[in-house]
Amino acid sequence: MQQFLESFLPAGPLVVFVFSIIPLMIILVYALFAIWLERKVAGHIQDRLGPMETGGWHGWAQTLADLVKMIQKEDIVPAKADRFLFKMAPFIAFAASYGAFVAIPFSSGYIGSMIDVGVFYIVAITSLLSVSIIMAGWASNNKWSLLGAMRTAAQTVSYEVPVVVTILSVIIVTGTLNLMEITEMQTGNAFLGFLPSWLIFHSPFMVIAFVLFFIASLAEAHRVPFDLPESESELVGGYQTEYSGMRWGLFMLTEYADMLLLSLVGATLFFGGWNSPFGSFMDGPVWGAFWMLLKGMVLVFVMMWLRWTLPRLRVDQLMNLCWKYLIPLSFVNLVLIALWEMIF
Amino acid sequence: MDLSAVAFYVFSILIIGSAAVMVFAKNIIHSAFALMFTLAGLALMYALLFAGFVAVTQLLVYVGGILVLILFGVMLTTRGYFEKVKTRTVNLLPSTIFVAIIGVLLIAVFTTTEWSTMPLEDGEVTMTGLGELLLTDFMLPFQVAGVLLLLAIIGAVLMASSARPPHQPPQAEQPDHPDEDPKNIS
Numbered sequence: 001m002q003q004f005l006e007s008f009l010p011a012g013p014l015v016v017f018v019f020s021i022i023p024l025m026i027i028l029v030y031a032l033f034a035i036w037l038e039r040k041v042a043g044h045i046q047d048r049l050g051p052m053e054t055g056g057w058h059g060w061a062q063t064l065a066d067l068v069k070m071i072q073k074e075d076i077v078p079a080k081a082d083r084f085l086f087k088m089a090p091f092i093a094f095a096a097s098y099g100a101f102v103a104i105p106f107s108s109g110y111i112g113s114m115i116d117v118g119v120f121y122i123v124a125i126t127s128l129l130s131v132s133i134i135m136a137g138w139a140s141n142n143k144w145s146l147l148g149a150m151r152t153a154a155q156t157v158s159y160e161v162p163v164v165v166t167i168l169s170v171i172i173v174t175g176t177l178n179l180m181e182i183t184e185m186q187t188g189n190a191f192l193g194f195l196p197s198w199l200i201f202h203s204p205f206m207v208i209a210f211v212l213f214f215i216a217s218l219a220e221a222h223r224v225p226f227d228l229p230e231s232e233s234e235l236v237g238g239y240q241t242e243y244s245g246m247r248w249g250l251f252m253l254t255e256y257a258d259m260l261l262l263s264l265v266g267a268t269l270f271f272g273g274w275n276s277p278f279g280s281f282m283d284g285p286v287w288g289a290f291w292m293l294l295k296g297m298v299l300v301f302v303m304m305w306l307r308w309t310l311p312r313l314r315v316d317q318l319m320n321l322c323w324k325y326l327i328p329l330s331f332v333n334l335v336l337i338a339l340w341e342m343i344f
Numbered sequence: 345m346d347l348s349a350v351a352f353y354v355f356s357i358l359i360i361g362s363a364a365v366m367v368f369a370k371n372i373i374h375s376a377f378a379l380m381f382t383l384a385g386l387a388l389m390y391a392l393l394f395a396g397f398v399a400v401t402q403l404l405v406y407v408g409g410i411l412v413l414i415l416f417g418v419m420l421t422t423r424g425y426f427e428k429v430k431t432r433t434v435n436l437l438p439s440t441i442f443v444a445i446i447g448v449l450l451i452a453v454f455t456t457t458e459w460s461t462m463p464l465e466d467g468e469v470t471m472t473g474l475g476e477l478l479l480t481d482f483m484l485p486f487q488v489a490g491v492l493l494l495l496a497i498i499g500a501v502l503m504a505s506s507a508r509p510p511h512q513p514p515q516a517e518q519p520d521h522p523d524e525d526p527k528n529i530s
Contacts, residue, residue, distance in 0.1 A: 085377060116471055117400045124400045127408025131380055134415050138373055146419065153416045157409070177471055 004109075023101035023112065026293070031256045035063045038304050045308040073245035081242065082139040089136035090243070090250035096128035097257040104264050105180040107274045107288030118178040119167055122265060123160070126220070129258065130156035133229065133239050136251070140242035148238025151315065152222070152229040158322045159219040159226075165330040166213040169337045170269045173202060179265075183273030196279070198272040203344075205337045210270045212330045214299070217262040219322070222255065224307040228315060263299035264292065271295050351392055359385035370432075376415050383407050397471060 005015045036051070039062065043050025055061025077083055100122045102112035115121060130152055137149020174182045188197050200206050219226035230238030240251050267273060273295075274288030282291075313321065362381035369375045383406040390399035478486050 082374075085374075115396055117396050120404075120471075121396075121400045124404035124408060127404060127412070128384075130412055131377075131407060131415070134412065134419075135377060138415075138419065150416065150419060153412050157412055160408070175472075 020112065022110065023104070023106070024098060026106070027098065027101070027253070027257045027260065030260055030293075030297075031253050032063045032067070034256050034259070034300060035066070035252075036060060037301070038307075041301070041304045042308050045305070067249070070246055070249045075247065076244050078141060078242050080141045082141065085135050085139035086242075087247070089132050089139060090247045090254070092132035092135065093129055093254045094250050094257070096125055096132060097254045097261060099125045099128075100261050101257075103179055104261070105183055105268065105273055106292055107285045108183075109285035110289070111180050114178065114180060116178060118176075118180075119171070119182075119265065119269070120177050122261070123164055123167065126258070126261070127156070127160065129254070136243070137239035140239070142242050144235040144237070144241045145239050148229045148235050148241070152239065154315075155219055155222075155226065155228060155318060158319060159216045159326075162212055162216040162322065162326040162330045163220060165327070165334055166209045166216065167265075167269065169209050169330070169334040170199060170206075172334070172338050172341055173199060173206075179268050179273070183268055183275065186272040187275050189279040196272055196275060196277050198270065198275070200270040203337065203340045205333055205340060206270065208329070208333050209337065210266070212326055212333065213266060213269070214302075216322075216326060216330075217266060218303060218306065219318070221258045221262050221303070223259065223303050225310040225313050226318060227307075227312060228318060259300050259303055260296055263296040263303070266299055267292065267295035348392060352389075355385050355388045355392065359389070372418055373415070376411065376418060379414070380407055380411050383411065397474060 005018055036059070040050040040058070051059030051062040053059055054065050077086055103115060103118045103121050105111040133152045134149045137145040137147075137152070140146070170182075171177060174185055176182060176185075182199075186196070186198050189195065195201050200210055218224075222229050228235075228238075230240060235241070240248055243251060274292040276283045276287060276291055359382055362378045362385065366375045366378035366382060369378060383402065387399045387402040387407070390396075390402060
């Protein structure tokens with residue numbers, strides 16, 4: 001990818017710049033599409049049509065119109081808020097989310113950095129997200145914001161444990177933390193002669209690991225049924241209550257980027273990343289990016305589907321689910337996967 | 345001056361500046377957020393020295409774990425959410441003398457030590473190598489650290505649960521109206 005860019009761009013910082021903003025372009029286009037999709041999915045699940053007017057065909061320009069509206073809104077900072085922290089929080093939130101995309105292999109030809117610690121780095125850098133949400137909640141000087149921030153802190157710290165343990169159980173099988181190498185291991189259609197050799201087909205316990213990972217990643221991305229940090233009906237909007245205009249837009253963008261990030265990590269760890277499901281058919285770097293994003297979008301769609309299907313959990317139920325069910329199950333599953341690896 | 349030297353000085357300024365803010369800030373929450381920049385700056389410094397694993401661990405443990413706990417603790421333990429938690433300056437004279445002595449000692453050590461620089465060795469510390477070392481040569485320290493952490497967790501759970509015994513129903517022996525003596529009613 002870098003050589004390809006160097007072939008038509010003047011060498012030096014410009015190549016590095018273009019190379020590093022590719023994920024940003026993907027996130028922006030994805031966010032425009034995903035917000036529209038969320039509205040359409042919500043509409044159709046509730047037996048209505050969703051946005052139909054803006055832009056003509058099925059309201060495709062609705063998000064663009066919202067974006068223009070958000071940009072021209074006044075940037076309001078509450079009088080009693082902590083101005084500096086209040087203004088800084090959305091940027092740290094998005095930086096944490098964007099920084100994690102460095103280690104995601106979008107196709108066989110593009111990964112931001114081939115760092116050895118790959119998925120461990122993603123887990124670490126997304127923890128900045130909860131700090132920035134606490135920052136936003138505290139700096140807003142608002143009861144609901146602070147309550148939302150506290151819930152975020154408790155929720156993220158708790159649900160990080162099952163996420164890390166399920167990722168660890170995948171690492172036992174792969175033996176590497178680099179997501180590119182993990183994807184390369186899943187190339188081919190060896191399993192049962194026709195199924196792709198994705199890690200989810202590796203053993204029955206991998207299916208359990210994926211389910212646990214997906215539930216915990218819903219909580220990490222603050223999606224329903226775990227959207228307590230921003231629950232509109234009880235906390236008005238949680239940590240983002242006092243935000244408006246583009247700063248709120250950045251939080252929204254972060255939330256959607258986080259969904260994509262966790263979906264892509266899930267797709268890479270369990271569903272073969274940029275590998276084609278049909279062996280060498282429709283393979284290659286460009287098709288690889290297509291498969292990767294398609295797998296990610298399918299998981300994002302499931303997240304949206306769940307949002308309009310399930311009610312929200314209470315705080316105690318949230319903690320019970322994590323500490324009494326998910327964490328013991330994920331540890332048992334870890335041991336079982338390790339045993340499976342030892343025996344077979 | 346090459347790019348890594350520039351990065352070194354930028355990160356150094358970030359670390360020292362945020363550490364100064366952390367020490368001098370009157371508001372304890374500002375101190376906590378300044379600490380975040382200090383710890384993240386240290387992680388950047390490790391990354392600059394090709395210690396990727398240490399950098400990521402620094403970020404995960406200190407920023408993601410300990411800092412969140414500090415913030416959580418400060419917010420939960422203060423009475424009233426919006427009462428600004430202020431710190432004040434006490435013991436000005438003894439602390440100045442103490443800091444001066446430590447400063448002189450540090451400068452003395454810094455100037456008298458012969459600093460030797462080593463060329464960068466090829467080959468990053470890989471995760472596989474680290475894991476193998478932990479499970480072979482350093483097995484005993486690794487296990488001891490694990491047992492110590494387990495003890496700490498059990499102790500924390502014990503302390504948290506003994507503060508509020510679960511079997512006693514709350515306010516079982518207290519009368520509904522504190523003004524009335526229950527014996528008089530019966």
